[in-house]
Amino acid sequence: MSSFADRLNAVATESEALLAHLLDDAPLAGEVTRPQRLVAAMRHAVLGGGKRLRPFLVVESATLFDANRDGALLAGCALELLHCYSLVHDDLPAMDDDDLRRGKPTVHKAYDEATAILAGDALLTLAFDILAREEVHADAGVRIALVRELARAAGLGGMAGGQMLDLAAEGRALSEQEIVTLQAMKTGALLRFACRAGALLGQANATQLAAMEQYGAAIGEAFQIADDLLDVEGDAATLGKAAGKDAEAGKATLVAALGVAGARAKLESLIEKSDAALAPFGPKADILRAAARFIAERRN
């Protein structure tokens, strides 16, 4: 097995090329005319950055179940487009009001607010367009399951709902359990989907799907704690976005609730949880074990 870093980079490179292709100047079937400014804003939001962790998780989970890699990469890119929409809308003045993302001006800064709203809407919509394509999986039943699960992960019971709870909680003290619930929706749902998507593409059985759900839940929680630690300890140059914004906004984080040492201990226990979930798959899941450690220990 090549190293974790090599495989992460390989998916990032492939994703960047495929995302550019998906957003390129070739019109979609049925398109009347191309709204150039909208496409440019979507490209600004998506291309030229990002670890592409979500496509990586889809691809490597799919590999675990011997699913077709090209279909998994396409599904992973659909998920990445949806993730990018959430960043564009999150950065808006009425939301987190951020000027910088991945070291570049945010979409509403580079274009304008109306364009950023529409670019986010169009990215979200394009994610479902892509998931519905035959190249993702020959079986329409598999594709419709992906559509259904992504909509659930992204919608009011998942990411969008978690963002709402997060906004409503600003300046208010939440219990540890409330924070875990909020974050399981806000950032966890898409990461759980990434891991389940690979299993769905590989037509895994219910036990295997449940194992991937547990793995995804553990790394999702770890991802958010690592993110919150970075907000406390990182600097803007490394992060490519402003640091220290959570405390300033009075955001409820587990780091605030548990302290830095407590949060680090929690990260270790989450790595153990993700290892336990992967136990039935043996050494074939080593890459996903390495991913969990990477997520917990990342520095940007």
Add this chain to the structure above:
Amino acid sequence: MSSFADRLNAVATESEALLAHLLDDAPLAGEVTRPQRLVAAMRHAVLGGGKRLRPFLVVESATLFDANRDGALLAGCALELLHCYSLVHDDLPAMDDDDLRRGKPTVHKAYDEATAILAGDALLTLAFDILAREEVHADAGVRIALVRELARAAGLGGMAGGQMLDLAAEGRALSEQEIVTLQAMKTGALLRFACRAGALLGQANATQLAAMEQYGAAIGEAFQIADDLLDVEGDAATLGKAAGKDAEAGKATLVAALGVAGARAKLESLIEKSDAALAPFGPKADILRAAARFIAERRN
């Protein structure tokens, strides 16, 4: 056949009940906790108004092809949720900046801007969640076709792209053809989808689908002209929203390009076009013929 008005009202009543059910307090499968404020804003955006023209077109097109009515109503409500998302985002201060919609405060006025952005996002996402449900159609292939076509109709090559072109065109003179193209995307794409959706649900053949596409294109164009005439001639009390906003914003409309008399003549020719498209279906399509006339002649 019961009258057109009766059948339109029947679908409106059924849609209102089904939409309320789809947005009610029963959590979705997999939901962690319910973001009450978000759900309330979504309900505000969707319930208590609207002619439910899009669900009506899905249901009556499906009836033409002997498709199951319950599935068609569910697909129609998914489309209506997506339509409502577009209104919520369109009304935002950075977009059309409207305070009033269907005689009620717009979502960002009744709640706040962040909540309105998220409510729109969640409505768009919920539309795909619903289309993916087995109750829409037993065949996953039919459901995935609906997902694909709705994403195309709503995305950068359809509604969102048309909104972008519309914003970019403000204050600039467009040719008649440019206006037709823009509106075919901005409002036409969802209405075409409504008519095609019924045919897809009824597993119509390619000729029949093409006929429904032509019908949908004609009524879509008629819908927009009637809307623009209302903006010129209507008043806020009848419309439930501000009138005269297009001229104020320097928006490109066919009424501005052709004049009121020219626009009325165009409406008549579009009714003839829609009749021609429906000719192969005989009297079974009378309800859709009546719908075309209603759309062209509506007063609010």
